[in-house]
Amino acid sequence: MSYAVLPGAPDSPVLLHVPHSARAIPAEARAGIVLDDAALERELDHITDAHTDGVAAATAQLAGLTPWRFVNGLSRLVVDPERFPDEREEMLAAGMGAVYTRTTHKEVLREADTDPEPLLQRYFRPYARAMADAVADRLAATGRAVIVDVHSYPTKALPYELHGAGPRPPVCLGTDSFHTPPELLAAAREAFAGIGETGLDSPFAGTYVPLEYYGRDPRVAALMVEIRRDTYMTEPGGPAGPGLAPLAEALARLVDAVPR
Secondary structure (H helix, E strand, O other): OOEEEEOOOOOOOEEEEEOOOOOOOOHHHHOOOOOOHHHHHHHHHHHOOOOHHHHHHHHHHHOOOOOEEEEEOOOOOOOOOOOOOOOOOHHHHHOEOOOEOEOOOOOEOOOOOOOOHHHHHHHHHHHHHHHHHHHHHHHHHHOOEEEEEEEEEOOOOOOOOOOOOOOOOOEEEEOOOOOOOHHHHHHHHHHOOOOOOEEEOOOOOOOOOOOOOOOOOOOEEEEEEEEEHHHOEOOOOOOEOOOHHHHHHHHHHHHHHOOO
């Protein structure tokens, strides 16, 4: 299985989603990538949200009511589960839709005429179905679901970024006009106040909600937490540092602030 659903407290509505922390690439997906092994490792250093799975794991241990976790076990270079799988995805312009054809530095990753369908069928759609099921499970158990997307981003903008010229605060909060209630955003600002400045929707905006709920079900709340990598690790792709623990503590404060 390419993902793990890690149970939390039965009465917790919170689902920590960690989509981009892994580096694993199955052989069938590797075969379509034109980079040599050294170049691929460099690309993984830049594109991977390293140690965000560790942040989520530590958060789960610290929170008063243990959140659920949904963790991707494969690199986003296989498929990116958070992209729209069609023309709605603005990152298609950068060759980085659900199946990437370009790297963070705009080099060729896969041939431009690569058929994305086999990877979408094998990895993207089962992941999306499982994430929707996880949300449905929280709705059935608690009457609502609160998705907190756990990401990181580099201190300096990479060439692929469409909106890289804006502010790059220690913590960027990505929001959605339908799915991010003001009280959730306010709780996040308070929880991360000790980390440093908390920005809004820059350099990355929006948040992830399974498509069957997106824009339709107000019981599903969502917030993206983007952590600037210099706050907790050596860039690019290096080890985590002492900053990881305070981030986990802050995220646990946010989890505990969600009304029960």
